[in-house]
Amino acid sequence: MNATQRLAYNEPTWLDTLAAWVLAIAWILPLLYATWTAFHPGEYSTKFSLFAPLTLDNFRRAWEAAPFARYFLNTTLLVLMILAVQLVLGTLAAYAFARFEFRGKQVAFALVLVQLMIMPDILLVENYKTMSRLGLVDTLFAIGLPYFASAFCIFLLRQTFLSIPKELDEAARVEGASAMQVLWRIYVPLAKPVYIAFALVSVSYHWNNFLWPLIVTNSVNARPLTVGLQVFSSVDQGVDWSVITAATLMTSAPLLIAFLLFQRQFVQSFMRAGIK
Known part of the structure; x- marks a missing residue:
């Protein structure tokens, strides 16, 4: 099979495979370095030795250097709150755009798409002014x-909702189901993989979000993990990479585990939604 035929059947070429390996290695090397440094004494952070002693002391020091328990609680509450509201509002809006006809529908959906083109950082100043007027500064x-x-x-x-046959709506309406019952009993269960994929995207983004939480919070009571990690780069003794990498691994571990558990649903959901 020649190159043209392989492309027609969407089969990867040797160049595609090489690019994938290069990207995979570029991604995994920093993680391997962080893991090595976190589990070894500080003097081995810049050198490799097969006989380097293993230690968990870096994780203990990182946990004691900052109120990690509070940061983990803040971050968990934050991402769950955002995800819950996004799923409720997004479900209702998506159902309206997919199955209802109303005046200004196309304009409203165009405004939704415009939001995808606006970088969140552009709105930092205005968002902070709004939070200040509402008296919400330094809160989750x-x-x-x-x-x-x-x-x-x-x-x-x-x-996803557009790909669901309308005949299901009609059958449910014949049985006396309301619009909300059709949504929650038919559309939501059928879109479960998509919800899982979006949940991973949302949780990952807001778990790692740094700039906006840094600007709008002033105390430990409201700061998430990403902002709390600053303490490790401002210690009087200088930068201890062993402790920093240990703290970073503790921060990123939940996301890595979640992605490994749900990676199949993550890929399948985007394929079902028609997004390349």
């Missing part, structure tokens, strides 16, 4: 409020 609600309406969630669910 202030971190999450600008992200409650997710254009990506609406777009992804709308594409």
Whole structure:
């Protein structure tokens, strides 16, 4: 089979495979370095030795250097709050765009798509002014409020709902189901893989979000993990890479585990939504 035939059947060429390996190695090397440094004494952070002693002391020091328990609680509450609101609002909006006809529908959906083109950092100043006027500065609600309406969630669910046959709606209506019952009993269960994929995207983004939480919070009570990691780069003794990498691994471990558990649903959901 020649190159043209392989492309026609969407089979990867040797160049595709090489590019994939290069990207995979470029991604895994920093993680391997962080893992090596976190589990070895500080003097081995810049050198490799097969006989280097293993230690968990770096994780203990990282946990004691900052209120990690509070940071983990704040981050968990934050991402769950944002995700719950995004799923409810996104489901209702996507269902309306997919199955209802109303005046200004195309204009409203165009405005949703415009939101996808606007970088969140552009709105930092205005968002901070709004939170200040509302008296919400230094709260978890202030971190999450600008992200409650997710254009990506609406777009992804709308594409999925459009792929569901309308005959299911008609059959449910004949049985006496209301519009909300059709949504929650038919559309939501059929879109379960898409919800899982969006949940991974949303949780990952807001778990790692740094700039906006840094601007809108002032105390430990509201700061998430990403902002709390600053303490490790401002210690009086200088930068201890062993402790920093241990803290980084503790911060990123939940996301890595979640992706490994749900990676199949993550890929399948985007394929079902028609997104390349």
